[in-house]
Amino acid sequence: MPTIGAIVLAAGPSTRMGYPKQLLMHEGEPLVRRAAIAAAGAGAAPVIVVLGADADQIGPALTGLPSVTTVFNRDWQTGLASSLAAGLRELTEKSSCDGVLVLLGDQPLVDAPALERLLAAFDAEHRIIASEYDQTMGVPVVFGREHAAELMRLTGDSGAGRWLRARAGAVTRVPFQDAAVDIDTPQDVDRLELDDNES
Numbered sequence: 001m002p003t004i005g006a007i008v009l010a011a012g013p014s015t016r017m018g019y020p021k022q023l024l025m026h027e028g029e030p031l032v033r034r035a036a037i038a039a040a041g042a043g044a045a046p047v048i049v050v051l052g053a054d055a056d057q058i059g060p061a062l063t064g065l066p067s068v069t070t071v072f073n074r075d076w077q078t079g080l081a082s083s084l085a086a087g088l089r090e091l092t093e094k095s096s097c098d099g100v101l102v103l104l105g106d107q108p109l110v111d112a113p114a115l116e117r118l119l120a121a122f123d124a125e126h127r128i129i130a131s132e133y134d135q136t137m138g139v140p141v142v143f144g145r146e147h148a149a150e151l152m153r154l155t156g157d158s159g160a161g162r163w164l165r166a167r168a169g170a171v172t173r174v175p176f177q178d179a180a181v182d183i184d185t186p187q188d189v190d191r192l193e194l195d196d197n198e199s
Contacts, residue, residue, distance in 0.1 A: 002098035004119055004142065006044035007087035008035045009159070010105030011052025011076040020054040021183045022105045023061060026192070030061040031183065032105040036068045041112030042119055044101045046094065050087040052076025079157030088148045099127075100148065102160065103140040108192060109178035110140060118142050121172050130164055131176035137164060140179060 010032045014021040022032035029037070032049065039047045045067050051058055052073045062068055073086040084102065091100060099122050103110060118140055121129045127144035130137040138161055143151070151160060164171060183189060 002122060002124075003096070004044050004099040004101055004122065005091045005095045005097040006039035006042075006047040006101040006103065007084065007091060008032065008039060008047065008049040008103055008105050009080060009083050009087065010035070010058060011050050011055075011073045011083040011086075012080070012106075013053035013076075016185045017183070017189075018186075020057055022054075022058045024106075024108075024183060024189060026108045030058075031108055032058055033061045033065070034108065035103055035105050035110065036062055036065055038110055038112045038115055039101060039103060040065065040067050042101070042115035044115070044119070045097075046091070048087050048090050049105070050083045052083060079155070080159040081154040081156050084154065084159055085152040088152050092145065092148050097145065099142050099144050101140060101142050104182060106183045107140075107179055107181060108183065109181050114176055114178065115140060117176070118174050121174055126172045128164070128167060128171045130171050130173055131179040132173035133175070133177045133180040137168075137171060137173050138179070140176070 010022045023030045036047050047068045049070045050073050051070050071090040073083045075082040118129050122142045129142040
């Protein structure tokens with residue numbers, strides 16, 4: 001069985017929300033904590049949460065999770081790619097894991113059973129596993145450690161999306177429609193009946 005570490009990207013400034021969306025409550029827990037618990041519950045270890053904007057507020061939401069650590073991305077304002085790089089540097093320096101699970105801190109319907117399906121598809125022959133939804137593919141995604149150096153060279157705010165699309169023929173897609181749901185605006189909160197952290 002390959003060993004897989006996880007990176008939860010939670011460094012964004014939540015500009016359209018007006019307050020940290022990572023702390024929105026869903027089913028009794030902040031979204032960022034739910035993401036970390038889901039990754040650990042699926043069997044990923046270690047789990048590294050990348051913080052940036054509002055790190056002083058978001059970090060405490062992760063206390064008490066034994067397999068979860070945080071890293072601060074000083075360059076979070078440059079975009080998502082820098083957070084991915086920060087997480088990958090931390091993970092590859094501290095772990096010899098064979099693969100990396102990448103997920104976001106604002107996808108409330110991502111849970112451990114769904115992530116387990118992604119991890120189960122990863123093996124010596126299938127080295128890039130992406131979620132498929134809305135006729136596209138994206139995160140959560142699993143990729144082999146051999147891709148880490150290339151991913152750390154990405155820049156801007158596109159994360160690994162363009163990188164994935166350029167390698168579409170090598171990607172194993174796992175249907176995961178719930179991954180299409182993320183939180184960017186107060187309207188998204190209303191649709192999901194989430195309790196925001198100011199109520």
